[in-house]
Amino acid sequence: MxxxxxxxxxxxxxxxxxxxxxxxxxxxxxxxxxxxxxxxGKTTFFNxxxxxxKPDTGTITFDGNSxxxxxxxxxxxxxxxxxxxxxxxxNNMTALENVMVGMHTRLHAGLWGAIFQLPSVRxxxxxxxxxxxxxxxxxxxxxxADELAKNLPYGDQRRLEIARALATQPKLILLDEPTAxxxxxxxxxxxxxxxxxxxxxxxxxxxxxxxxRVVMTISERVTVLDYGSKIxxxxxxEIRSNPRVIEAYLGxxxxxxxxx
Amino acid sequence: xxxxxxxxxxxxxxxxxxxLAYLALALYATVTTVLLLSNPRTSLGTDVxxxxxxxxxxxxxxxxxxxxxxLVIGLALLLGVIPYLGTQNAFYVELAIQAAIFVTLALxxxxxxxxxxxxDLGYVAFxxxxxxxxxxxxxxxxxxxxxxxxxxxxxxxxxxxxxxxxVGALFxxxxxxxxxxxRGDYLAIVTxxxxxxxxxxxxxxxRPINLTxxxxxxxxxxxxxxxxxxRALMGGLxxxxxxxxxxxxxxxxxxxxxxxxxxxxxNSRIGRAWEAMREDDVAxxxxxxxxxxxxxxxxxxxxxxxxxxxxxxxxxxQFINPPTFDLLRxxxxxxxxxxxxxxxxxxxxxxxxLVTLLDLQILPRIAAELSALKRQGVGIPDWFDPxxxxxxxxxxxxxxxxxxxxxxxxxxxxxxxxMREVEVNPEAETQPVPNLK
Numbered sequence: 001m002x003x004x005x006x007x008x009x010x011x012x013x014x015x016x017x018x019x020x021x022x023x024x025x026x027x028x029x030x031x032x033x034x035x036x037x038x039x040x041g042k043t044t045f046f047n048x049x050x051x052x053x054k055p056d057t058g059t060i061t062f063d064g065n066s067x068x069x070x071x072x073x074x075x076x077x078x079x080x081x082x083x084x085x086x087x088x089x090x091n092n093m094t095a096l097e098n099v100m101v102g103m104h105t106r107l108h109a110g111l112w113g114a115i116f117q118l119p120s121v122r123x124x125x126x127x128x129x130x131x132x133x134x135x136x137x138x139x140x141x142x143x144x145a146d147e148l149a150k151n152l153p154y155g156d157q158r159r160l161e162i163a164r165a166l167a168t169q170p171k172l173i174l175l176d177e178p179t180a181x182x183x184x185x186x187x188x189x190x191x192x193x194x195x196x197x198x199x200x201x202x203x204x205x206x207x208x209x210x211x212x213r214v215v216m217t218i219s220e221r222v223t224v225l226d227y228g229s230k231i232x233x234x235x236x237x238e239i240r241s242n243p244r245v246i247e248a249y250l251g252x253x254x255x256x257x258x259x260x
Numbered sequence: 261x262x263x264x265x266x267x268x269x270x271x272x273x274x275x276x277x278x279x280l281a282y283l284a285l286a287l288y289a290t291v292t293t294v295l296l297l298s299n300p301r302t303s304l305g306t307d308v309x310x311x312x313x314x315x316x317x318x319x320x321x322x323x324x325x326x327x328x329x330x331l332v333i334g335l336a337l338l339l340g341v342i343p344y345l346g347t348q349n350a351f352y353v354e355l356a357i358q359a360a361i362f363v364t365l366a367l368x369x370x371x372x373x374x375x376x377x378x379x380d381l382g383y384v385a386f387x388x389x390x391x392x393x394x395x396x397x398x399x400x401x402x403x404x405x406x407x408x409x410x411x412x413x414x415x416x417x418x419x420x421x422x423x424x425x426x427v428g429a430l431f432x433x434x435x436x437x438x439x440x441x442x443r444g445d446y447l448a449i450v451t452x453x454x455x456x457x458x459x460x461x462x463x464x465x466x467r468p469i470n471l472t473x474x475x476x477x478x479x480x481x482x483x484x485x486x487x488x489x490x491r492a493l494m495g496g497l498x499x500x501x502x503x504x505x506x507x508x509x510x511x512x513x514x515x516x517x518x519x520x521x522x523x524x525x526x527n528s529r530i531g532r533a534w535e536a537m538r539e540d541d542v543a544x545x546x547x548x549x550x551x552x553x554x555x556x557x558x559x560x561x562x563x564x565x566x567x568x569x570x571x572x573x574x575x576x577x578q579f580i581n582p583p584t585f586d587l588l589r590x591x592x593x594x595x596x597x598x599x600x601x602x603x604x605x606x607x608x609x610x611x612x613x614l615v616t617l618l619d620l621q622i623l624p625r626i627a628a629e630l631s632a633l634k635r636q637g638v639g640i641p642d643w644f645d646p647x648x649x650x651x652x653x654x655x656x657x658x659x660x661x662x663x664x665x666x667x668x669x670x671x672x673x674x675x676x677x678x679m680r681e682v683e684v685n686p687e688a689e690t691q692p693v694p695n696l697k
Binding site: 050052071072073074076077081082084088089090091092093097100101102104105106107109110111114115117121125128164165167168 | 520533540542544
């Protein structure tokens with residue numbers, strides 16, 4: 001069953017066709033990668049899926065709901081969470097508070113509840129704190145709970161972003177270059193963490209990734225974008241040998257070389 | 261941060277905790293109280309003692325002693341010493357009332373600017389709305405609007421304190437709508453404009469129907485009736501003096517409620533959402549924070565306190581007119597918030613009290629003393645009129661404070677970190693440079 005179905009998404013910025021009639025089907029429980037050279041429109045595509053941009057044409061259906069026209073927070077509420085390519089944590093909040101912000105849409109305390117400190121609100125707050133600690137433990141940051149996000153090492157910041165996204169209780173998580181800037185060891189750990197999102201938490205994963213080892217190891221399907229258009233889609237091994245993909249990445253000459 | 265604090269550290273550290281701290285606080289509070297009450301006539305000496313007396317609150321805040329102890333001493337000073345002082349010398353209670361009013365306004369603006377990060381330069385508009393609400397309805401002015409209507413009974417004042425909250429909040433939302441899409445500098449300019457619109461409306465809405473009585477303002481605004489127990493307690497004093505104390509207690513009540521609300525909101529789901537929004541609104545909305553609703557909520561909550569205080573202010577002054585609510589006032593309140601430390605509750609309290617005292621007591625006192633010296637023939641040139649240079653001194657003080665404490669005097673932990681030079685995190689240093697394409 002398809003959890004997410006995007007059909008013919010187009011997004012134009014002025015004269016630039018950033019995303020050109022791209023379709024993507026994500027099966028529930030799968031790990032899917034979106035790859036492509038820099039500027040291919042991958043992040044724009046993510047921004048359309050999460051409601052930050054409104055698509056010019058196309059439809060998006062998630063878990064039986066149409067997403068087009070919804071605000072990003074509404075989409076998050078329906079169960080899509082994301083991380084950002086250039087980490088966007090709340091720098092001057094602690095790791096724990098970052099995760100607790102992610103719970104916003106799952107908590108109920110309103111203005112009056114907070115002002116009067118109703119027992120239900122206090123219980124909810126205590127539970128949220130507990131849950132946030134569990135999520136930090138899941139990504140291996142339990143010792144860092146009270147540190148400001150900006151003081152965390154780079155790899156930990158990436159993991160904190162994932163913990164914060166998990167706090168929204170997503171069915172689908174979109175990871176924008178989760179291993180960018182990591183050393184080989186950190187990349188292996190990050191790959192393992194992504195696999196656990198699916199295997200232990202049952203969350204469907206879509207990732208944008210440049211590191212081909214990561215892509216080939218964990219994805220079940222790969223979609224390739226180039227200049228805003230989808231140029232290939234399939235299993236990792238099919239993508240690896242697809243001439244159009246090689247051409248997009250390495251140039252026309254490389255294809256000729258390879259076929260010789 | 262500064263050298264001075266570093267030098268006084270060992271001494272303060274000793275006095276700051278342990279049994280000695282309890283003793284020192286009690287001693288300090290007693291000595292200043294006795295000095296203050298032994299000679300309550302307005303003079304340079306009393307002014308100095310009054311400021312030393314107020315410093316007790318700062319010491320209470322900083323000292324590491326049990327919260328109950330702080331509360332007992334604090335309340336004794338606020339509810340005992342200051343009202344009693346008021347019966348001896350009305351000026352100092354007037355100062356306390358003004359301070360309470362502006363501390364409340366600073367706390368309210370701090371919600372908008374400090375918590376939610378929305379720079380608002382028109383905040384005084386909400387204060388004006390509250391003041392005009394009670395001003396119009398409690399005076400014959402109401403008859404100008406609907407002929408034959410008589411002013412509301414003054415005992416409805418308490419109800420209107422609550423209504424002031426809601427009307428303030430309503431205006432907060434109304435003025436919040438047009439600025440939802442704006443950030444930073446642009447937001448500041450538009451709120452500045454909206455604040456001016458309210459003032460200009462107050463000046464000009466004497467036609468076609470006389471709503472505000474224009475630039476002449478509204479006089480004889482009703483005061484709440486004096487409660488009998490208070491009159492009995494303070495028997496023998498004139499009504500004017502009792503009123504002074506009564507208004508003081510009311511202002512303290514509104515301030516206290518504001519404080520509780522602000523403190524609880526800051527440490528709640530809503531406070532976290534505001535903070536997240538201030539840090540990075542794109543990330544906040546992607547994490548499920550409905551930022552439009554949260555922005556409007558911040559405007560509404562911030563404005564509500566100003567609305568309620570406006571009602572009280574009108575009753576206190578018994579006269580309101582448009583110039584009271586000009587841009588300079590909004591900037592003054594913003595200066596309190598920034599001086600104290602944006603986003604910091606103790607900072608807003610300190611900033612509000614400090615700026616009020618500077619304005620009404622310290623600077624006029626300095627000017628008066630200089631003038632006195634001049635009359636005695638001390639070498640101050642003729643052209644130098646100290647009273648004229650009061651504001652210049654105020655500006656100079658602001659500049660100095662901002663240079664030495666850029667994050668404010670009692671900054672919020674986080675904002676302090678934000679302003680600090682980027683610290684080298686030894687662990688982070690070994691990490692690869694983040695990919696920022």
